[in-house]
Amino acid sequence: MKRSLLLFTMITLAFLLLLGCSSNEDDSNNESSDGGSEEQIEISFSWWGDTGRHEKYNEIIDLFEEAHPTIKVDRQFGGWGDYWDRLTTQVSGGNAPDVVSMHQFYVSDYARRGALHVLNDKVESGELDLSDYPEAALDSGKVGDDIVMVAKGITMPGFVYNTAVFDELGVDYPQSDWTWDDFVDKAYEIKEAIGEDGWAIEDGSGGQLQPLFRYFARQHGQDLFTEEGKLGFEEQVLTDWWTMWDQMRQDGVIPDAATSNEYDGLPLEANMFATKKVALLGLPANQMYLYEEQMAEGEINIVRDPHIDGGPNGEYIEGAYLSITEASPHKEAAAEFIEFFVSNEEAVKIFKTEQGPPAGTEASNTVIEELTPPEKRAVEYIQTTVDLSEPAPYAPEGVNELETLFSDNAEAIAFGQKSVEQAVADFMNEAKSILGE
Amino acid sequence: MGKFKLFWKNNGIGYLFLTPWLIGILTLTAIPMGASLYFSFTSYDMFNAPTWVGLDNYLSLFSDAKWLQSVKVTLIYVLLGVPFQLAFALFIAVILNKGIGGLRVYRAVYYVPSLFGGSVAIAILWRQIFGGNGLVNNILGKFGFEGINWISTPDTALYTLIILMIWQFGASMVIFLAGLKQVPVELYESAKIDGAGSLKQFFQITLPLITPVVFFNLVMGIIGAFQAFTPAYIVSGGTGGPLNSTLFYTLYLYQKGFTQFAMGYASAMAWILLIVIAFATAIVFATSKKWVYYQG
Numbered sequence: 092m093k094r095s096l097l098l099f100t101m102i103t104l105a106f107l108l109l110l111g112c113s114s115n116e117d118d119s120n121n122e123s124s125d126g127g128s129e130e131q132i133e134i135s136f137s138w139w140g141d142t143g144r145h146e147k148y149n150e151i152i153d154l155f156e157e158a159h160p161t162i163k164v165d166r167q168f169g170g171w172g173d174y175w176d177r178l179t180t181q182v183s184g185g186n187a188p189d190v191v192s193m194h195q196f197y198v199s200d201y202a203r204r205g206a207l208h209v210l211n212d213k214v215e216s217g218e219l220d221l222s223d224y225p226e227a228a229l230d231s232g233k234v235g236d237d238i239v240m241v242a243k244g245i246t247m248p249g250f251v252y253n254t255a256v257f258d259e260l261g262v263d264y265p266q267s268d269w270t271w272d273d274f275v276d277k278a279y280e281i282k283e284a285i286g287e288d289g290w291a292i293e294d295g296s297g298g299q300l301q302p303l304f305r306y307f308a309r310q311h312g313q314d315l316f317t318e319e320g321k322l323g324f325e326e327q328v329l330t331d332w333w334t335m336w337d338q339m340r341q342d343g344v345i346p347d348a349a350t351s352n353e354y355d356g357l358p359l360e361a362n363m364f365a366t367k368k369v370a371l372l373g374l375p376a377n378q379m380y381l382y383e384e385q386m387a388e389g390e391i392n393i394v395r396d397p398h399i400d401g402g403p404n405g406e407y408i409e410g411a412y413l414s415i416t417e418a419s420p421h422k423e424a425a426a427e428f429i430e431f432f433v434s435n436e437e438a439v440k441i442f443k444t445e446q447g448p449p450a451g452t453e454a455s456n457t458v459i460e461e462l463t464p465p466e467k468r469a470v471e472y473i474q475t476t477v478d479l480s481e482p483a484p485y486a487p488e489g490v491n492e493l494e495t496l497f498s499d500n501a502e503a504i505a506f507g508q509k510s511v512e513q514a515v516a517d518f519m520n521e522a523k524s525i526l527g528e
Numbered sequence: 529m530g531k532f533k534l535f536w537k538n539n540g541i542g543y544l545f546l547t548p549w550l551i552g553i554l555t556l557t558a559i560p561m562g563a564s565l566y567f568s569f570t571s572y573d574m575f576n577a578p579t580w581v582g583l584d585n586y587l588s589l590f591s592d593a594k595w596l597q598s599v600k601v602t603l604i605y606v607l608l609g610v611p612f613q614l615a616f617a618l619f620i621a622v623i624l625n626k627g628i629g630g631l632r633v634y635r636a637v638y639y640v641p642s643l644f645g646g647s648v649a650i651a652i653l654w655r656q657i658f659g660g661n662g663l664v665n666n667i668l669g670k671f672g673f674e675g676i677n678w679i680s681t682p683d684t685a686l687y688t689l690i691i692l693m694i695w696q697f698g699a700s701m702v703i704f705l706a707g708l709k710q711v712p713v714e715l716y717e718s719a720k721i722d723g724a725g726s727l728k729q730f731f732q733i734t735l736p737l738i739t740p741v742v743f744f745n746l747v748m749g750i751i752g753a754f755q756a757f758t759p760a761y762i763v764s765g766g767t768g769g770p771l772n773s774t775l776f777y778t779l780y781l782y783q784k785g786f787t788q789f790a791m792g793y794a795s796a797m798a799w800i801l802l803i804v805i806a807f808a809t810a811i812v813f814a815t816s817k818k819w820v821y822y823q824g
Contacts, residue, residue, distance in 0.1 A: 172766060179786050183574030200789065204575035348770070352680035353660050356765040492788045499772070506682055506771050 134421045134428060135165035135188035139174035140445075141359070143381070147445055151438045155431045162424050172356070182206045182416065189419035190428055193240040193412040195231070196301060199485040201414070202234040208415040208422060210238040219426045220434070221451070227477070228450035231408040234485055240412035241429055246377040246447030247409060247476040248302040249396055253382070255389025256370050260284040265371070267394040271307075274397040275335065281370045282344040289368040291344050294351045296336035297501025300494055303373055306396045306405030307332055309483070320487030322522050326515055333511045337504055348505035360385055375409070376472045377447040380465040391465055393472050395479075406476050407483035411446035444469055489525045496521055568795035578792060585796035595797070597772050598780040601686060602754060605776065606808075609693040610749040614742065617697035621704035622730065635702065642698030650692070651762030655679055658688045679763055682771040689759050689774055700745040707741030708734065739820045747812055754805050757782070777801055 138148055145168050152164045167188055169177065175197060181187040182201065193201070201207050213219040214229075221229060221241065232240040250265065257264055262284050265277050278291035285291070295303050305315050307328065314323040339345045346354070346363070354363050364372035365385050374382075376393055383391040396405060413432065415425045432438055439454040440461055448470045449455045459470065500518045503509040509517070543550075568585055570578035589595050624634055644650045657663045658678035665675025678684045715733050724732065735742075757778040760768060768775030768783070777797070785794030 176766075176786050179574070179789065183791070201575075204573060204789075206575050349677040349680040350660065352770045353677045355769075489788075495767075495783070495788075498767075502769060502771055508682075508771060 131161055131163065132421055132424055133163045133165055134190060134419075134424050135167060136190040136428065137167035137174070137178065137188040138192040139169060139171045141170075141381075144168075144445055147441050150441050151432060154435070154437055154441075155428060158431065158435075159424075159427065162428070164428065182418075185418055187416040187418060189416060189421050189425040191414050191416060192243075193414040195409060195412070195483075196299075196486055196490065198240055198412070198414070199234055200488055200490060202237065202239045203488055206417055207239040208417045208419065210241070210415065210426075211236075213422075213426050214238055218423070219430055223452040224450055225452065227408055227480075228410075230482070231410060232412055240414040241433060242410045242412050242450035243433060244377060244442070244444065244447030245408060245410040245450050245473060245477060246375045247406065247473045247480070248373060248375050249393040249472060249476070250371050251364075251374045251379055251382065251391050251393045252371050253364075253367075253386055253389040253391055255386075256367055258389070260370065262370070264392065265394050269394065269397050270400050271335070271397045272400075275339065278339060278344050278371070279342070282342075285370065289363075289370070290346050291339075292369050292371040293354070293363055293373075294336060294340065294345045294348075294505065295373060296333055296340075296505065297498040300490075300497050302405075302409065303396065304329075304332055304497075305407075305483075306398075309405040309407070309481075310399040310402040312403055314484060316484050316487055316526075318484045320484075321526055321528055322519070323484070326519055329518065330511060330515050333501065333504055333514060336501075337511055340505060348502065348507075351505065352502075375447070376469040377444050379469045380444075380463060383465040390468075392468065395476060404479045404481060406480035408477060408480050409447075410450065447473060487526060492525050493522055496525070564795040564798055567792050568799050570792045572792040572795075573789040574791050575789075581792070585793045586800070588793070589796065589800065594772065594775065594780060598768070598775045598777045601768075601773065601775050602756075602777040604686060605690060605693070605756060606750060606753040609690045610746065610753050612690070613694045613697050614700060614745055614749060616694050617701040617745070618704050618742075620697065621701045621708055622734070624701075625705060625708040635705065639698035639702055641696045644696075648758065648762055650696075651759045654688065654692050654759070655763055680770055682773040685764070685770055685773045689756075689763065692759055693753065693756070700749065703745055704738065704741055707738040711737045736821050737823065740822060743812070743816050743820045747809055750808050750812065751805055754801065754808070 136152065138144070140148070148168070149166060152166060156162065156164060165188070167177075174192070178187065178191060187206070193207075198207070210219060214221055219241070224242070228242050228245060229238070231245075232238050232242055252265065254264065260281065262277075262280055266273070269277070281291035300315055308314055308324040311324070311328050313325065313328060317323045336345065340347065345351075346369075354368075359365055359381060363369040365382060367386075372382075373396070374393070379391045379393055398405060413429045415422055415429070419425055432442075433449060434451055434454055436454075436457055439449055439457050442449065443458050443461060444466050448458055459467075462470065496518055500509065500514040504511055504514050567578055569580060569582060571581050571584075572578035620638060624631055624638075628634070641650070655662075659665075660675070660677040660680070662675075662678075664678060668675045676684065678688050711734060715737075716729055719729050719733060755778055756776055760774040760776040760779050761782070764770070764774045764779075766779075766783075768779050778801070781794050781797045781801070784790045784797065
């Protein structure tokens with residue numbers, strides 16, 4: 092008797108559980124029939140970042156919810172790597188957040204597949220007021236003629252160094268206007284000074300296609316891609332690139348392949364630069380202050396990525412963006428949220444230069460007064476280099492596959508499995524077939 | 529009474545009780561499987577409607593060097609990992625079965641790694657242990673050997689994952705222990721009287737009598753190993769590196785589907801995996817008549 096009672100209870104519970112699940116679904120269905128502004132609605136917002144950023148964004152969202160009592164914001168956040176995997180899954184599953192953080196490199200994969208809401212109407216009507224955005228900042232959120240994302244912050248990459256580390260090594264600081272030859276010379280100089288304890292710089296041959304290799308291609312008057320979404324650079328550029336790094340690797344100026352692999356993806360406080368295993372680091376300027384906080388002594392300064400003597404600039408505008416997904420049932424509320432995020436005075440003061448200084452002129456002016464010295468240095472650097480930047484074509488569909496192909500082949504050289512010539516040939520062939528050439 | 533009524537009277541309650549499970553298997557297993565079978569014949573980027581491409585996905589697999597690499601990695605993992613794990617689990621189970629003191633404690637301790645299973649924490653721990661400055665190299669250093677970055681070297685990375693799998697022998701060990709308890713003590717006693725040593729006892733009595741348990745563990749082990757994902761994903765940061773040396777089949781499938789938007793291709797991979805697992809299991813079942821001994 093007891094036994095059957097137990098069984099009965101369990102089955103009842105199981106049924107209740109099922110009912111519970113289905114009634115949840117009902118709730119969300121109700122929500123999607125939005126409309127009445129009095130009604131309580133919920134939008135979701137996702138971003139990538141570290142703990143510090145999560146705290147800031149949560150604060151901004153709290154402010155927004157206070158100002159808009161009828162809108163609740165569901166928060167989804169995590170690290171950069173997982174972010175993109177999760178977003179793909181969510182978009183394909185039809186449950187993507189209403190507002191998503193976007194990035195130039197990935198935006199076309201989503202925009203060209205119709206997953207992002209085109210904001211032109213909302214911007215023209217002033218529903219999403221971006222009137223004080225500089226033309227270039229607004230344009231950087233376009234794919235073709237469509238505005239598909241709004242800049243949270245604009246940033247520029249460069250090489251950072253810690254003055255204390257350089258002083259200790261007795262090496263002169265790098266000059267902002269340096270060429271790749273200067274760069275290589277400096278790397279050998281650092282290695283000489285640092286001895287067995289470290290290297291000049293992390294292996295920059297592979298990893299992501301941009302910014303470093305992209306700058307290199309642009310400085311040759313080419314680019315990663317053409318406007319038509321084909322491969323935009325010649326074999327020689329890639330050969331030069333990998334040869335330069337391979338030589339430094341063989342001379343022990345940069346770490347060997349296994350060491351690089353071991354440090355791959357470690358958090359900031361454990362990476363090669365923070366632990367002084369390397370003296371130079373390629374970094375988006377907005378993150379400079381994090382290293383200054385972490386490393387305690389010395390100033391973190393930044394110089395431009397090296398260039399080619401007499402060649403064109405590599406710079407193009409980079410940043411972090413907000414988009415509204417096409418499937419979102421709450422596009423109005425989502426637009427309100429984005430506008431609040433990028434222009435509300437209190438929100439902007441919390442954001443400061445978290446992902447680069449705000450793109451809007453007024454917001455950017457508000458922020459400047461609130462900055463710590465390393466943040467100020469970053470903003471000055473960004474403002475100077477943005478002026479040097481030229482537009483860049485968007486990545487075509489399949490860019491994810493290209494990135495993997497690029498890092499696979501760079502790694503094969505590093506581990507001595509392929510010669511530079513072989514890796515270049517393999518990359519060019521497969522890249523062309525991925526891009527349908 | 530009509531046939532249906534009779535059927536209902538006899539089985540109705542049973543099906544009623546099964547309902548939650550039936551709903552589960554339909555919505556969570558059967559329908560998704562059907563969808564994936566369909567997608568495997570299409571080009572599908574998960575945003576736009578799938579377009580029919582027939583067998584293209586299946587055919588292009590065989591000219592995909594990375595796919596072949598993932599097959600190789602997974603086969604090595606299964607063929608080395610499963611037998612070693614079983615042998616190790618059996619070895620420990622036999623020792624524990626000797627009735628040593630504190631059996632319960634040992635049983636729990638050895639089982640713990642399996643509880644953590646494919647967990648993220650363990651994989652991260654593994655990265656530390658086999659890293660350049662990790663535990664393994666520290667111990668080697670004490671004996672005057674110079675270690676390498678085990679996890680970051682293409683030649684050794686996969687083997688550290690196989691060791692990780694062997695280390696998680698607890699689940700099969702507990703099942704072995706249960707099996708060992710079923711072997712009648714009288715058999716050992718009479719063997720002893722006949723002068724059989726412990727090795728002989730093991731191979732003549734223990735092993736034959738627990739072959740059903742070996743069989744069960746083998747089948748479960750093979751199925752599990754083919755589907756391994758988490759360790760490689762975490763240890764290599766999702767890349768299957770260094771140099772694709774830990775590119776497990778499921779990891780490559782995941783990359784194709786969720787980072788390269790090639791869900792049709794990934795679905796085709798999934799179905800090939802299903803067929804291979806079914807085939808491997810069938811082989812074990814087919815040969816089992818020859819080596820599995822059921823008492824009575």
